[in-house]
Amino acid sequence: MIYLIYLIIFGFFLTALIGLFASWVDRKVTARVQYRVGPPVLQPLIDLVKLLGKETMVPKGASKFSFLAAPLLGLGSVILVSTILWFNCLNPQRTFIGDIIVVVYLLVLPSLSIIIGGFASANPLASIGSSREMKLVLSYELPFLLAILVPVIQGGFTLRLGEIITYQVQNGIILGSWSGFLAFLVILMCVQAKLALVPFDIPEAETEIVGGPLIEYSGTPLAVYKLMKNMLLFVLPFFIMILFMGGFRLSGAHWINGILKYLGLVALITVIRNTNPRVRIDQAMRFFWGPMTILAMMAVFLALKGL
Amino acid sequence: MSITLKALLKSPWVFHLSTGSCNNCDIEILDCLTPRFDVERFGMLLAGSIRHADVLLVTGSANRKCIPRIKQVYQQMPKPCVVVAIGECSLSRGMFIHSYNCPLPVDKIIPVDVYIPGCPPKPEAIIAGVVKLIEKLSAKPEKK
Amino acid sequence: MNRSDILKDIGERFKGEILEVFDKSPKRVYIEIKPQALVVIATYVFKNLGARFNIASGLDTHKHIEILYHFTFDEINFLISFRVKLLKNKLEIDSLAPIFEGANWIEREICEMLGVNFKGHPELKRLLLPDEWPQGVYPLRRDYKEWDDSSIRDRGL
Numbered sequence: 001m002i003y004l005i006y007l008i009i010f011g012f013f014l015t016a017l018i019g020l021f022a023s024w025v026d027r028k029v030t031a032r033v034q035y036r037v038g039p040p041v042l043q044p045l046i047d048l049v050k051l052l053g054k055e056t057m058v059p060k061g062a063s064k065f066s067f068l069a070a071p072l073l074g075l076g077s078v079i080l081v082s083t084i085l086w087f088n089c090l091n092p093q094r095t096f097i098g099d100i101i102v103v104v105y106l107l108v109l110p111s112l113s114i115i116i117g118g119f120a121s122a123n124p125l126a127s128i129g130s131s132r133e134m135k136l137v138l139s140y141e142l143p144f145l146l147a148i149l150v151p152v153i154q155g156g157f158t159l160r161l162g163e164i165i166t167y168q169v170q171n172g173i174i175l176g177s178w179s180g181f182l183a184f185l186v187i188l189m190c191v192q193a194k195l196a197l198v199p200f201d202i203p204e205a206e207t208e209i210v211g212g213p214l215i216e217y218s219g220t221p222l223a224v225y226k227l228m229k230n231m232l233l234f235v236l237p238f239f240i241m242i243l244f245m246g247g248f249r250l251s252g253a254h255w256i257n258g259i260l261k262y263l264g265l266v267a268l269i270t271v272i273r274n275t276n277p278r279v280r281i282d283q284a285m286r287f288f289w290g291p292m293t294i295l296a297m298m299a300v301f302l303a304l305k306g307l
Numbered sequence: 308m309s310i311t312l313k314a315l316l317k318s319p320w321v322f323h324l325s326t327g328s329c330n331n332c333d334i335e336i337l338d339c340l341t342p343r344f345d346v347e348r349f350g351m352l353l354a355g356s357i358r359h360a361d362v363l364l365v366t367g368s369a370n371r372k373c374i375p376r377i378k379q380v381y382q383q384m385p386k387p388c389v390v391v392a393i394g395e396c397s398l399s400r401g402m403f404i405h406s407y408n409c410p411l412p413v414d415k416i417i418p419v420d421v422y423i424p425g426c427p428p429k430p431e432a433i434i435a436g437v438v439k440l441i442e443k444l445s446a447k448p449e450k451k
Numbered sequence: 452m453n454r455s456d457i458l459k460d461i462g463e464r465f466k467g468e469i470l471e472v473f474d475k476s477p478k479r480v481y482i483e484i485k486p487q488a489l490v491v492i493a494t495y496v497f498k499n500l501g502a503r504f505n506i507a508s509g510l511d512t513h514k515h516i517e518i519l520y521h522f523t524f525d526e527i528n529f530l531i532s533f534r535v536k537l538l539k540n541k542l543e544i545d546s547l548a549p550i551f552e553g554a555n556w557i558e559r560e561i562c563e564m565l566g567v568n569f570k571g572h573p574e575l576k577r578l579l580l581p582d583e584w585p586q587g588v589y590p591l592r593r594d595y596k597e598w599d600d601s602s603i604r605d606r607g608l
Contacts, residue, residue, distance in 0.1 A: 027347075036342035043350055046318045050361070053311025054385040057358065211356030218358040218385040371581045399606050407590040410602030 004083070011083035019230040020044040022266050026233070029270045044230060048223050056219035061122035070120060071217075071224035074113030077106045078231045085238055088161040089247045095162035103161070103239065104148065110228055111137045111194065114204065117225070118213025129212035132281050133203035136193055139288040140200075144190040146296035150174070150183035151243045153303040161242060168246040175244045179302035184244050186296045191236045192272055193284070195229070199276040200284055237265040315361055315387065316441045318350035322360030322384075326377055326413070328367025331427040332394035336364055339430045346434065362389045362437075365419070368396040368409040374416055381417040389440065391421045393433060398422050454529050457500060461531075465492055481519075483534040489520070490545050492533065496522050497551060504553045505530070509561040511592050516542060516565055537567065546572035564591040 023044045031038025058064055081103055088095050111133060118130030151174050152158060155167040164174075174180035193200035204212045214225060241247060241261055248258035279287070325333050339346050340353055354360040357380055369377060381390070395401035397413040413419060423436040452460075458480065462469065468488035473481040484492055496502045502522040509518045515536040523530045537544060546569035547554040558569045559578040566589040569575060580590075588598055597604070 031345075031347060034342050036345040037348045039347055039350055043318065046314045046350065049311060050314035050318045053309070053315065054361075054387070057383075057385055211359070214359075215356040216358055222359065371584075404606065405604060407595065407597075410599055412603065415603065 008079065008083050011086045012079050015082040015231050015234050016227060019234040022233045023230045025266055026270045030274055033274045048227060051223035051226065052220055054219040056221060059122055059216045062216065063120050066116055066120040068221060070113045070117035071221045071228065074110040074228045075224050077109035078228050078235055081106045082231065082235050085235065085242060089242060090250065092162035092165045095160045098159050100152065100159055100161050104145065110232055114213050117217065121216035123216050125211060126213050126215050129203045133213060135281055135285060136200065136203055139285040140190045140193040143186050143288055143292040143296045146293065146300055147183040147187040147190065148243065150179050150299050150303045153300065154180065165242060165247045173244065173246045178307045179299045180244055182295055182299035186292050186299065187240060188268065189292060191240060192269060194236060195232055197269065197273045199279045201278060202281050202284065237262055240265060316445055319362045320352050320354040320360050321362045321364055322354050322357050323364045324380055326365060326367040326373040327370040328394065328396055332366035335427045335430055335433065336393065339433055344430045344434060357383045358385060360384060362391060364391050364393055365397050365413050366393050368400040368403045369411060369413050369416060370408055371410065377416050390417055390419045391423065391437065392419045393423045393428060395424060395426045398424060401426060453527055457524065464495065468492065478528060479530050481532045481534055486535050486537060486544050489535055490547065493520065493547055494550055504551055507554065507557045507561065509565045509567065511565060513593065516567065518561065518567065542567045543570055545570050548572050565589055
């Protein structure tokens with residue numbers, strides 16, 4: 001369908017642009033908080049262009065196919081999720097049943113691609129980083145799913161993203177209710193872990209300690225990974241916006257509201273990133289299976305009660 | 308100059324290799340990354356893995372045991388790349404020139420592009436050296 | 452035990468083995484002993500007097516090769532160095548590694564740098580020098596000559 005191809009280009013380029021801009025906002029705010037000048041506006045784009053110009057080296061003993069295909073797997077899934085989300089946001093009537101399940105399944109794939117990439121490089125440090133990433137994924141997926149249940153229940157036990165958006169247009173945003181607020185706190189922490197930002201960046205951003213799963217990547221595959229992470233910085237807050245804050249409506253003056261909501265979420269993620277130390281993997285697992293799961297179950301219980 | 312080369316000069320990621328130094332130069336390099344001298348405004352980030360890096364900062368006089376390792380690290384860096392030798396020990400071994408354990412200066416082991424003298428060089432000197440390198444590379448029409 | 456008590460105790464117990472006592476400052480004393488008495492004196496100082504073995508240092512004077520063993524008494528801020536002089540044609544001494552583990556690596560280093568053989572050491576192999584260093588060339592001796600032809604020793608000016 002031509003409309004779909006149009007939307008993919010719209011979903012890829014626009015997502016990449018907004019994602020790179022959000023990554024610059026993150027770095028600049030971090031720099032300002034640390035009382036220094038940050039990088040210029042085009043810095044994330046310049047990083048990507050530079051990485052495309054370096055040579056790609058495949059380590060000896062690595063499985064060449066999975067080493068080179070893993071970044072593409074992650075990027076492809078992020079593009080698909082972004083397409084579905086934009087499509088649902090702009091046309092809430094034309095969604096299909098179960099698209100929220102498709103989105104949740106596709107959102108596991110970026111983390112999976114980093115795990116595959118780490119294991120495909122024949123490096124023990126990359127294997128340690130990948131195994132930590134696996135443990136992290138196992139721990140945050142449970143409260144993530146429980147927190148997504150709250151808009152599903154409040155929207156009337158629906159499995160369509162479009163119906164959740166129309167429910168919020170009519171009845172006010174889900175964030176305003178008690179159960180919505182608790183679920184929002186839970187999903188914010190899960191998104192922080194999915195984006196691999198401090199305090200949960202143990203597996204990936206261990207550049208100060210070891211290289212993590214990306215230790216053997218150089219050149220174009222690394223550029224694809226960086227692009228995937230930057231696009232996730234747009235896609236995940238957008239997903240939270242659709243579920244809890246009413247999405248991004250282009251009618252009337254609501255688009256300013258949407259931009260402010262998105263920037264507010266990015267600012268919240270950055271503030272959490274700058275004010276916290278990095279936690280160990282066992283502390284992270286205990287955090288997600290302990291307080292976060294209990295909070296999410298309380299939120300689901302309140303939602304079932306109707307609050 | 309091609310666009311990827313221009314991008315390389317605007318976003319050099321540094322990797323720091325100490326080949327047996329007294330660590331004074333390493334402390335001064337770390338000083339450059341702190342908020343007071345802030346090199347992130349030039350786009351420089353500290354890369355954890357050599358395969359992510361564009362600039363190799365070498366300090367220390369090269370030990371005999373370290374010479375094959377320096378060569379291996381240089382081979383693992385994706386080209387195009389730049390090597391910067393910081394401090395007297397890596398330029399000419401400084402006061403260790405007659406030492407039994409330091410046979411060669413660093414630029415006989417790997418090709419070096421920028422030399423930053425000093426024992427240790429101040430962070431201002433390190434930043435000035437890197438800026439001079441960027442200016443020299445952007446002025447030259449051909450590059451390795 | 453204070454400083455003078457320790458010195459009197461060692462002086463009386465090992466009167467035959469001590470050759471010279473050099474009282475440098477309130478914190479340091481150099482005691483020269485015969486090489487045969489090293490193990491006995493070191494065991495006594497370590498076990499009975501409660502000193503800590505700090506490090507050993509070796510140096511090549513033109514007549515002998517000297518090894519100094521430094522023992523510290525941390526509570527009273529006092530350091531005794533036992534000096535042992537070895538002749539260059541008979542570079543052997545008993546090892547202190549079976550008594551305390553702290554002497555293990557420093558004796559390996561003195562052996563590879565100065566060529567002293569430590570009898571009774573569990574494993575006297577190379578510690579710091581690279582594998583391609585030739586055997587029998589001791590870098591910290593006064594008569595060490597450059598053996599490597601590929602090394603560059605001028606600044607190129």
